[in-house]
Amino acid sequence: MLNDIPDLTDPTAILQRLVRYPSVTPADAGALATLEALLVPLGFAVARPVFAEDGTADIENLFARTGSTGPHLVFAGHTDVVPPGDESDWKHPPFAGVIADGELYGRGAVDMKGGIACFVAALGRHTARGGLPWGQVSLLITGDEEGPAINGTAKLLAWAAERGERFDACVVGEPTNPQALGDMIKIGRRGSLSGTVTVRGVQGHVAYPHLADNPVRGLMALMDALLAEPLDAGNARFQASNLEITALDTFGNLSANVIPGRASASFNIRFNDEWTAASLSAEIERRLALAAENRRWRGERDTPLAFEMVWRGNPSDAFLTRDDALTKALSEAVQSVTGRVPALSTSGGTSDARFLKDHCPVVEFGLVGKTMHMSNERVALSDLETLTEIYDAFIARWFAAHA
Template sequence: MKLTDPTQTLAALIRCPSVTPEEGGALTTLAEMLDRLGFRNDRVTFSDEATPDVENLYSRLGSGGPHLMFAGHTDVVPVGDEAAWTQGPFGAEIVDGEMYGRGAVDMKGGIACFVSALARLIERKGAPEGSVSLLITGDEEGPSINGTEKLLAHAKAKGESWDAAVVGEPTNPAEMGDMIKIGRRGSLSGTLRVDGVQGHVAYPHLADNPLRGLVMLADALLDPPLDAGNERFPPSNLEITSIDTGNTATNVIPARTTARFNIRFNDMWSAETLADELRARLERAARQAGLRPGRDPVRYTVEFDQRSSPSFLTRDDALIDALSEAVREATGRTPALSTTGGTSDARFIKDYCPVVEFGLVGKTMHMVDERVALSDLESLTGIYELFIERWFERQRSRAG
């Protein structure tokens, strides 16, 4: 395998069926590539109650500073209906200039390009004056309990520290060079339960339909909007994702109903202040007559998921500028600096060092026939190579 060729490095990774939480040979294959480049590899498995064991990899090249981290994951989502794929999901077949396979863009492609970028840089001018590390988990697409969060703590306990990090998630909406993620919205999930009195639909005065109360409470969660957003973040948004009564009869008023919801929030909120706001809205709405004239206040409970994700914004100009310059030089595009999208493992890394995200075009991630253009692999490899070089130059300049 030629490590300077991202087509070859990606094919080797795709052929490893590493569906969460299975390692599938992906970390072994990656460790072998990094060993050839002079990295020191640390394989570690983490466990937790009621979750599967997960293997992870931390690799470092060099011993001094400055220290740049690349983070990502080799685990992939299930293939779904394999018969619906036009090419084998783990075959890494190339058709019309595109490589097919689960993880091609999310995110084995990003890892392959970073490895090839380092290989090219080392071949051209030697290893960077400092250190480069790869922090790779097998738990990003799963519960994210035995992965990046624990691997960071494990590495720190062994004396590791970092000056900056890049996460290789697919960040570009349409074309290479479209977008760099410089932060992420937070995520908070909750469960709202409304209790009523079960009864016959023909005798509603003898019952209390909890769905009437739920409609009132849900409306209070949704309106007015939580905020209007700000310069760096879009407005916070709450979505109700399910409503369930467990009732299969059409002539029975249910005894209770449950709604689940999720909020993606900007840096105008924390999980705590947002939960307080939503509790206040529910309390006010519960006392309104509305759809329940003559009834007592709605009887409800609300619980929030303890594993919320905070919003964050990276303000490291040296990191952002080095990556932006590399993108412009390689593609001719000026990337948008964005905080849109879902959560990623950057939410854990931001507690250790400044972090940004940049990877492939994400149009086919998690889809049947996930695939990546070979031209995009070449483009991302070139961007990463330029970025690594520019970032270390800036660090030396600042130190001097």
């Protein structure tokens, strides 16, 4: 716990403290204890449940809540960060929280300890002015967003639901703005589906191909079947779905004169709401089966291509938030502070919003994301102040709309 509490209205002081904990997934390193120490003086009751599952690291999480009745607003995020990489590539140590030339350097400064710091500072300013609006505010913070996301937000939401918690709206503090604060609010996300196709052949000498079956030939035909025809054309809500091959493997075959015995290709699809994970996986399997039926390994053989399709990880469906009151309150807060009218977007990758959408309407808004996951990740101090002002205004507007 902290021996001294920084100014709870100052996002820079809060972020400096949080960045100094090297909370690389799955390590917490003290980040959540610090966050608890910051929230208790603001009137929050804090719980820090730890979730576990065989084959994964135990993960500490945080749920903080103030208020007992009325509309319930939740802010969600994560204190875990990706590794800093080669620290010699950094101008300043990645966990020192150094301020230089008007910017704060550190892993997690943008993604997303900065968003957490700004929301806490916004709560601090409400408290300094006499208290939060009537209602309930919670923070739902995980240490497993950058990792496998198994012992994090999904289990924390289930834990909260078992205790009777019900949320009316959620803001996720991910860095959503591409260039400047106020550019973009995420009101939905594409789904994600990953898989690996493996073709088994017969290993042999390249000079005697008639004695072997080269699985790469068949694998190329299968991948061509997945890539040749677009999955869809997109719609007014989402861009077109996109399949990308992410890895090719011949299982250790390094010899230039050996035909491999196996070959595989892994792929990921970011898909829109024309599909569900179930309907899209069925379409992929249909395309593969048709290509395998039409593909003969060699001219002298008439058997279909044999392959194995394995789906990976936890697929997530696309979603779109249609809560006009939530979007309006946040958009108006952004415009009142920055003068910009934010675009309402469904672009980008996935986030923990994919779990939160099943519990309440959710939008995402945070810092500018240009340096996230990079060496010298950093945030302008002026952006920290601006985001705090936006969150401050949003809290007031959202609760006023639900009074």
